[in-house]
Amino acid sequence: MTIGSSYNHPANIATTLPSPSRTWAARFPNLPDLCFDYRKLVEQAGGIAKANLSSHRICIVGAGVTGLTAARELLRCGFTQLTVIEQSQRVGGRHLTVVNNPRSSSPSTPFEMGAMRMPFFNRTGEAPKEGCSLMAYYAKLFELRISDFPNPGTPWVASTGIYLQEGELEGQGEPKMLIWNNSDGSTLPPTPALQHVYAKWHKFAARMTDHVATMYGSEHWEAQWAAIVAHYQALSFRDLVRLPALENWDADAPGNFGGLGMSPEESAIFYAIGIGDGSWGAFYDVCCLYPLRTAIFGFSSHLQLVHGRVDEQGNPLQAPYLGEAVHDSKGLRFASPNYLGLATLDECLLFMEISELEKSLYTHLLQHQDGLLTDSSVCALSKLPNGKVRVQYQWNVSNPDKTTPLSADFDAVIVTLPSWLIETNVRLEHFTPTMLPSSIINAYKTAHWETSCKVYASLKKSFLRKNRRIPQILVTDSFVHDVYAYQYNDNYAYDCILLSYTWEDDATKLASLSDTELANNCVKELDRILLRCTNMGQPISPYVDTDNARVQRWVTDKNALGCAKLYRAGTYYDAVSLMKYNRDLAEHSGLYLVGESFSVDAGWTEPCFRTAVDAVINICRTTGAAFNGGFCMDDYPHYQVEV
Template structure:
């Protein structure tokens, strides 16, 4: 749910770098830039991150998305046996939403519709398996035997062809409409037409130069100062500004300045609409340019993977806990969705149901044995800091049933908050947290964060489309309201493939909000047919291949459990976002509140920052409770996030408690 263009150059550069010091806790390029740390090395130790010295320390995790599930699993591995996970909905996984046909057998494989995150970077070098990438996602995918394949991104060798439709097919001034066809079997073929090639060249010149320089410094003692210089240069610029900023040759005396893409206004207009032929970048034109930069340069766009699930070579789910169960119950007897182990949601299901190495139990089994610790259909409404240092968590139990809903509460030593920040603001009241515990700067940072809208329209696709069709491109990128169209296959044995009829973000998604789901599906299919029939080199509709009656629409902004698909930050707001990532180290030991997940990261729309945020919370909880870290790790090995330079005459915060009222 973010810029998903493929840019493999960082992964190829990494092959040429010196061998990574396996004794070091430092990260390896490519990896996220702000905290140069090898989380995988810490987590993949046989006994986890640490050994708890206060195993009964009472911890509440709010939200059973991938962040909350990861934190719960790793806390149990550390020996914390008094953890409660609270989820508002009837399913786990949050914005990992792999939708399946409920009418098919629970034991058979089928094509999932990835209504949320769908393409996964593993941060592996070009010469190693994705499962060996130095990332938490690669670690968990390997641990849980999740099957991967190259994601069919536009303009890559992993698709048969990419169709480009711009300006009603008249981009080159030809007398009749044409679908431009981009075939790139070797991964080095530029897009068609001189205009697109010029844009492609300018993008590659900028990105390649920056990648080469940061790759040499990443992981060294000089990295933090170089990244600080890059942030200082670019944090006030939008991506729109960067696209037209003059290009330049990097100089060592100004290490943070790489110039811009140097595009003309005309080129910028095209780039907005269709990228370099790989899909629109326009949804991100007005966010801080550091976001698309970090997405491209630091591995988020390299060697993207499609997660098939915990399946065998035949595409069938492997024997796994609770597979085939029609229904499961939480610790209060409320039903929630059982695991199917298909698609990306298999990751979340494995985090909850696969054994942890602690008494052969999963977190779910541990909670069942305790008779408490896992709640669904329970909406947290208030956090109150008590005089004894604990936090009271008040929640509505059985919230989906107005007739039986009831308010309940429990007191905890620590709370890990993983919810989207707009849900925190509009649903949860925070009481009696002093400024020394929760400064206004922190609450303001998450309240003013920008949440991205997104709309996806999926439908089943007849197998004959990818098997027999030779005319219609496998992927299409357009400047029409549908924007990007994907068709792809998980397995030959599955009864149908899938088509993502439309994938839009920001304004492009908002403009579709007035159409109901059925009307939008019909409108998307009709528009794709119109485009294809208009193009003289296609003249073939796609609608005969699509099972329109089984199409699904997902709009994340109106999903009451999300209120947006990804947290972004505008130009000038980068340090606000970083302050949220600093919170656990600076304040959590005082407040007992730990902020974790994508809401409190700067890498919107990706799974890796969710996993890293979960581990960050566990690290600081272990430190607060004097747990014994494994592998010789200490908090001195853990880097600090770099905030803005201190401002003169900053007001001192007071210790007076405040109540934050969060209203609709």
């Protein structure tokens, strides 16, 4: 998920910055809340630490990217008694790559039904895989093929079409599609109205970015970020857009950078198209710190499309279990790895060999009767008098006639589930208020999970090869909102088109339509728009294969109940308290809360990696493991929470 297109200014100015003065500090651009170089810790030979208590029995609930990362890094540390429990019959969670092969023996471009455009936190001029991030580390380790993501209004697309107010945004008389060609990366969007909105956003963002970049990683950073949080945490993004602009930053009010200073009319445009790159409206009523951190700290810089572990033609490289059936520890079959798209990341975490151990996480888990359990739904976590945590689960849940209730006791349990699933599906028993305070329970229960709906279809190769009129990317204020047509390579039989990418109310309003109706209606609406525009006059439907359309509605997915966890204005400190839990209380409760549910960076893979590693760090601390590379807990900064 992203609220906008590539905003490379943070990565551009970072090239002039010195290295952080503190040994384990991250460099800019990077996450603001915990200025720590996780990649440096994880990529050491031997990983994070050497376990002192290898028999410490650990259960990981969920085999998405968070759970698999935690399990892999624990194994590298020497923790051998691991159990991974996954409710579905595949790994990957909200990394959901659909491999679609319509009427062809040749492979086709996969559909990314979940996360799709990845920030690597690399500086401009630096290869993405050298970025200061765990995403960059694992992409390099697993030899993933990547390319610049074709975001609206960027050099990576042939053209971006903008359709607002029925094609009459500028009152030009005839309905027209506004065309933005930006092959050099510096061309402004078309029309004065769009340029004015663009300029107001960039003026604000550049002022704030230029200031925080010079302080990031220094001894003054935590105080600076705390001041920004204190000033903005009670404001929604809608408030920030209308807040008057500030001409000069004042050192006596270090957290105040003003607002965007937009009029109601400008705000309406910004709501629909951001800076010409897709709707930001779904985020108007979340805390403004979310879009600020997303744009200012590198989440929108040099975004990448992950092709998979493939060659230039898109053919998978040799890898474990490619094209083979795979089974869990109890013999249940689950989805085989394809090594295509972003889901490759999860498949590699599970199946690729760990060099120090000369075996994979999968091989290790299969050596234990309950090492890897798929199709198994955790229903209760109970704190026992002996200090252990009992995990109760239903095994073989997709087969009601053979579903079996089972349980096992563990020294530690890493919970990676979306928080609404915890509340609705998992009983928490016998955890005292000192182990699991009501404030923590309330924070994850009342967290806001956004709906999201993606509609993909196969696209004939002739659209990108021969079409010269219809823009490659469309941004509209219609119900389709954002439309992406793109390809991975010339070898695949079909390309793909994301017919509609919507969030929150824009996604919820589509709930009454069946998948088939929605796909067909999207194409009909795009045809209507294109035929209405006097500079288009050509339908897109001849290029689109709606018989091979796929729809993903994350809020009704029983393994997710939402696509991204956000926070409303005034609730930022609640979200941060969840991130602090592992360090403050997990040693007493035996529970480690990780994943996007317990982060403030909604919709991204990087916080999933980092919270997983945070759990490993704290388990190592609790069990007296010897950290590698001279790292100690004094080097690990604390989250800043309102007093």
